Amino acid sequence: MHELGIVFYIIRDVKKAAEENSVSHINAVVMDIGEVSTIVPDYLLDCWRWAADREEMLKGCELKINTIPAVTFCEDCRKEYPTVEHGKICPHCGSGNTYLLRGNEVEIKQIEV
Numbered sequence: 001m002h003e004l005g006i007v008f009y010i011i012r013d014v015k016k017a018a019e020e021n022s023v024s025h026i027n028a029v030v031m032d033i034g035e036v037s038t039i040v041p042d043y044l045l046d047c048w049r050w051a052a053d054r055e056e057m058l059k060g061c062e063l064k065i066n067t068i069p070a071v072t073f074c075e076d077c078r079k080e081y082p083t084v085e086h087g088k089i090c091p092h093c094g095s096g097n098t099y100l101l102r103g104n105e106v107e108i109k110q111i112e113v
């Protein structure tokens, strides 16, 4: 299960940050999750609850998810457009010469103690 793997990465990073800052308990972790990342937020939250409550430092710790809208950039007309609506083809000029600017993030944004 992909989401569980991500959760273990988050826990590892959060514990490391907590140890570096001599923090004994974390109240909440805020994540940036891109709209077109492969993460399903509901699964991620389920996995988080299961895994976090097994860690003394993370018992009851809340996972908050910021969804980052996906935006694609067109190299031909130099415009941006929403990825989810239009995919890889630019709605302004019809070009397929495009790349994802943002929306693929899976990042820890903030740790609340």
Ligand SMILES: [Zn+2]
Residues within 6 Å of the ligand: 074, 075, 076, 077, 078, 079, 090, 091, 092, 093, 094, 095
């Ligand atoms: Zn274009």
